[in-house]
Amino acid sequence: MKIRLLILLSLGVYMFCFSYTIPEQYQKKNDPLWNTWQNETLADSTRLESLKEFIWKRYLFRQPDSAFYFAQQQYDFAEERGLKRFMANALDVQGISFSIRRQNDNALIHYQKALKIFEEADDKQGIADCLSHIGTVYSDRDNNLEALDYHLRSLKHSEDINYLKGISRASGNIGLIYRNSKDYDKAIEYYNKALLISEKLGDERTIGNSYFNIGVAHRKSGDLEKAIENFQEASEIQERIGDRFSLANTINSIGNVYLKQEEYDEALKYYKRSIRINEEINNxxxxxxxxxxxxxxxxxxxxxxxxxxxxxxxxxxxxxxxxxxxxxxxxxxxxxxxxxxxNEDQALYYLEKTIIAKDSLNEVDTAKKLQQHEFDKERLQDSLQNEEAKLKTEMAHQAEVRKKEKNKNLALGAGIFFLLVSGGLYGRWRYTKKAKAVIEKEKDRSENLLLNILPAEVAEELKEKGEAEAQDFDMVSILFSDFKGFTGMSEKMTAKDLVANINECFKAFDATMQKYNIEKIKTIGDAYMAAGGLPVKTNDSVKNTVLAALEMQDFIIKLHKEKETKGEHAFEMRVGIHTGPVVAGIVGVKKFQYDIWGDTVNTASRMESHGEIGKVNISEDTYNYIKDEPEFIFESRGKIEAKGKGEVEMYFVSLK
Structure with a gap:
């Protein structure tokens, strides 16, 4: 985030660490809310209530950065006078301003600060509002369990004080959880509950949001007509009350419906309108x-x-x-x-950037999973330690009882005591054994997850040292594959069928890589990349890479014939291989993704792009390593012009 320091000493303006715009409109004298805030003869609470309304009604959903500025004024004034409720409200508003600008980390920081002050002030309505806002941040992060916890807590606080607006909002947010879980009927049920309460309250902002949410649920369930109806209802309300942020989102969603209906010109009209509104409010x-x-x-x-x-x-x-x-x-x-x-050069450039971006996404997802496994193990270990502590306390207590009653029924008491301790120890032993087994199971899951994304040797080095050094390899065979007409075929197939077809192919490729001890590097779209001869060097890596490529082609050719017979869509494929030096290692610092670099990678990509359907195209370097292998037949293609490489000698290879 860009930090902008505004130091205007002559005006006595505060210094902030967050980027915002100081609005020119705030000095207008004809705004009754602003004038009330400026009137120093009025009570502090009256002035702050007026400023709060001014922020909400004039700026928050139109110019969220300006709302942040005014909220800071509110916070400073309230802090000086010890008015905690207004301090918390100002922080909450600043959190909302960050949420609108999709700066969720900053939003969460402000919400949590606000929640702490609301709790200190025992402001149940403020607590309910703030819990709801925190839950929304977790929803945006696809953490539905954490989000649901906050929304249920918000609902309980709202119900305790019969806070209808809070009940309506919590119902809508719970509907969102169901929507994310693809239970659209249940989602619409909760959205309608929220709508009913909002209509009773006459809260047009929440009414508009409810219609929007119902529209999204209908769109996702496939009922596009009802989706449009609800989006139109929402947009009319949002236009009327000046909720520009929500309006831009709704207009974009209408465009999404028209896009799904393949009414492209209509969709473009709505998308362009959405851009205009978003630019007006700096969203x-x-x-x-x-x-x-x-x-x-x-x-x-x-x-x-x-x-x-x-x-x-x-x-x-x-x-x-x-x-x-x-x-x-x-x-x-x-x-x-x-x-x-x-344009092969630009296509390759963006293919590489796509791979890097996908790797980053995988790293984030993997880190989250590993962190969750570690958290689960820590909880189990804590639980085990607690049980052991309880056992020690219990044993000490029993010893004290025995000491006090040693002169009364000594034999009977001792027998009962040892029986209890034995039973307790046996129970604790069983629990300890079970807990350790669960911990071991979680450890195995973490190990398997790590091995699924890193070669075993690299994973072991990472565990031992906390890092893995990049390595130079003199002779690695890089394999690239690519499906013919993938884009055109994707337009003819449903998303589900497309993914199923790709998955069928890539699962077979993965099995082939394992069979020939080839390291799968990554996939992106319809491209598959693997490397033979790393992280452990072997004498037969070049030969095995070629055998793997031929087996891949054989699988695709047979699958294509089979699907053609059934009248189904099927892929055809090019494969290219080049052998040479590379650098291999983990991308970035403390990131769990194995990758390779070097000109060998680019040349291998050229072998694929200049190959032919159903064949395996290899470079002269690869040919020289395996030309004496008796099971291969080679077809010289002569020198072929490859972009960025000049004329390159290429060969088709096949099995005898």
Whole structure:
């Protein structure tokens, strides 16, 4: 996040560490809320209530950065006078301003500070509001269990004080959890509950949000007509009350429906309107979504240059926001666009950027899973320690009882005592054994997860040293594969069928890699990359890589014939191999992703792109390593011009 320090000493303005815009409008004298805030003869609470309303009604959903500025004024004034409720409210508003700008980390920091002060002041309504806002942040992070916990707590606080607005909001948020779980009927049920309460209250902002949420649920369930109806209801309300942030989101969602209906011109109209509104309120995240959607339309319409223009814009914004998933979307789409234009250099460039972005996404996901495993193990260990402590306390207590009653029924008491201790020890022993088994199981899961993304040797080095050094390899055979007409075929197949087909192929490829001891490096879209001869050097790595490539082609050829017979879509494939030096290691610092670099990788990619369907194309270097192997037949292709490489000697290889 860019830090901007504004030091205006002559005006006595505060210094902030967050970027915001100081609005010119705030000095207008004809605004009754502002005038009340400025009136120093009124009670502090009256003035602060007026400032709070001023922020909510004039700025929060129109200019969230300006709302942050005013909220800071509210916080400083309230802190000086010890008015905790207004301090907490100001922090909560600043959290909302960050949420609107999709800066969730900053939002969460402010919400948590606000919650602590609300709890100190025993402000149940403030607690309910703040819990709801925190839950929304976790929903945005796809942490539905944590989000549900906060929303249920918010609902309980709201019900305790009959806070109808809070009950309505909590119902809507619980509906969101069901929507994320794809239980759309249950989601709509909760959204309708929220809508009913909001209509009783006459709360138009929440009414608009409820219609929007119902529209999203209908869109995801496939009922596009009802989705449009509800989105239109929402947009009319949001337009009327000036909720520009929500309006931009709703307009974008209407565009999504038209996109799904393949009404591209209508979708474009709504996306462009969404961009205009988002730019007015400085909602960069909303602008990013709409620009990316426009790129999708031009890609579908095969207007590749227009698509590239929009994807380049979205890539820049996504990088500024740190949105790795959006960077991945933009780069992968740019790869497809340039590939369709026949610009191999740019396609390769964006393929590499796509791979890096995907690796980053995998690293984040893996880190989360590993952290969760570690957390689970720590909880089990803590539980075990607690049980052992309880056992020691119990034994000490029993010893004290025995000492006090040693002169009364000594024999009977001692017998009972030892029986209890024995039973207790046996129970604790069973618990300890069970807990240790669970811990061991969790450890195995963590080990397997690590081995699933790193070679065993690298994983072992990482565990022992906490890091793994990059290595130079003199002779590694790089294999690239790519499906013919993937983009065109993807337009003819449903997303489910497309993924199922790719998965069927890649599962077979994975098995082949394991069979020939080849290291799978990564996949992206329809491309598959593997390397023979690392992380452990072997004498037969070149031969095994070629055998693996031929087995891959054989699988695809047979699968294509089988599916053609059934009238189904099937892939055809090119495969290329080049052998040479590479550098291999883990990408970044403390990141769990194995990767390779070097000109050998680029040359191998050229072998694939200059190959032919159903064949394995190899470079002269690879040919020289295996030319004397008796099981292979070679077909010289002569020197072929490869972009960026000049003329390169190539060979087709097959089995006798």
């Amino acid at each position: 960069v995240g909303g602008t990013l979504n709409a620009i990316n959607n426009i790129g999708d339309i031009y890609l579908l319409k095969e207007q590749y240059r227009k698509a590239i223009t929009n994807y380049n814009k979205s890539a820049v914004i996504a990088k500024e926001l740190g949105e790795i998933d959006k960077q991945y979307d933009a780069y992968s789409s740019l790869y497809v666009a340039y590939k369709n234009l026949g």
